[in-house]
Amino acid sequence: MQPEQEQEILNLRDRQLTPKQIARKLGLKASEVSTFLQSHAEQTALASAEKGELLPVAQCLVDVNFAKVLLGNETSETSGLGLVVVTRSKGYNRFVAASYLIDYWCLGVKDVIPPRNCNDSQYKNFVQLSYSQFMQEYEEISVEQAQALVWGAIAYAKTLGFEPHRDFEQSKAHLGESTSEIGLKFGRNGKPCYIEGPHDNTRKIINTLKNSVGEGNFDYLFGMG
Template identity: 50%
Template structure:
């Protein structure tokens, strides 16, 4: 695909021609044209985000237990949730008929953002399937929250982890701009467990590094941790 062909595709697309019509016009395969259109749309979206021009907000979601722990805590709420202080946050924006979805897996007990992805351009079916799968994995329902609450959970957890010497997942930098810039002071949330960091190791963590950071930042005895045992070596 030459730059001239890509430019022609962009011009014809602006005239509301379908991929099949463009393909016939330029003597290309529809699949080739569709791939270029998708790449151009993604580049346009990234340029807009880089300039701070975000599409309209559709909705924000979080798993129900994390909402109870962070956004409306009460003495009656159980700390144990079966997922070790994790919050799955989605920030969804709308661009035409597509959803722009960024996801943030937040460890609000210690690590901050453990994983981040997006924004991805999804249709209605793809978006619904992604959300259902995410919260089915938590065995929890989701709750619709405000953008300010989503910002408070994600950015607050990142700041909390930074004070412990822990950096967010590398994918967070790309997904961060999708949150937007807070327009007002964000709600002050309580991170950690029982007033101090509680680290639960995951399969992709470096437990020694995390524990060393916690020891240096808050001191031995001022945090709790649970490190999974190494699996037994195979004889094969």
Template identity: 45%
Template sequence: MQPEQEQEIAKLRALKVAPKQIARKLGLRPAEVSAILQKLSQQTPNSDTDELPPVKECWVNSAAAEHFFGEGNHIEDQTSEDEAFQEGAASSGLAIVVVAREVRFGTFVVCSYLVDYWCLGIKNTLGPKTVNATKYTRFLQHIYEPFEAKPQQISLEQAQAIALGAVDYAQTLGFKPHRDFDQTRKYLGTWDGSLRIEFGKNGKPFYFCGPHDNSRQIMETLRQTVGDGNFDFVTTPF
């Protein structure tokens, strides 16, 4: 691969273009792009991530873990529209990802990400929050309280794939991540994009209206980016 191509890959990734889109744009195989990104991450210091504390653990709600990484039927696909808003945040197409890093023994910095993996990407994010072991346990209990099932522990690579993959997907639809994502993005670390997961529902965007959404604006954006008939939606009055 020519140095000019490596520079172009680095430039596009800095603009948060997904590896798969970079490959398509440059006429390369996705595996080639992933290999170059991994090489560049090892060679080039990243001021946003070099000083990050080591990862302690990552979590996601059980339904999202099953949807992306489990076998058999997806839990959300079995959820009816009427049931979708039961249990508060346990709505269809939503994931809550938590990344915890250990600052020192018994002290952690944590961030959480509310992910709409069917359409909008990062809808909300909290952190970075520095807590001791007791408060960390309470934080996890509180944030996953709306879900009936216990959260599942996942790898950092899986957490990145859900959160950052959803950001990339949403951007193709015309949606930006929550404004506070600038404060929590770096705690996800450097993502090489090698773990690919599918977003949307049944091969296209599915907008499930939330209580704080500007649904009219979101629907108009989808009409402009993908066109009528190329997305599904459920709007619910609140």
């Protein structure tokens, strides 16, 4: 395959054409196009790893309600939970995906599914399962927005005395540090609001809030678990 053909393949791929569509346009076999794309993606990922760089971002998702509240400055009385999924490309049809469950009213990063390897079909199943509790309503966002949502929630929770879920430590490198200047407002109606979960140490959380912001300066709701 000539260098000119390789570059044209990459150009067409950037336009979201499938290997079969690219092959028809260039008079090549679909298998040749797929093989080249896989090799190029693997070489790119390897070069990034050797430089200590993160894998390229494939897709970032967030549930629609979380996006409206924090990115659209709308209000929500239904839930203080949101889910961010960050997916990076490990090569052609190979991904590494992780999810971050955010309590943006109080606790910050409440749960994490650490980075996992998957192919295209496995990734689609991962996304559908992840957002099933959000009625599978989600939208794509930039990695900068995803980072701002997660790190912003962590920073807010720390002011209240809460650390992120223990699995965040092995997932923060995958997320990447936030460099965004996006202004986000956490909490509910200007103050923390704790909603009890099924696995929470409720007494410890309430005592932490009393110590950090003072009794009467936060809201809470029990029995939701």
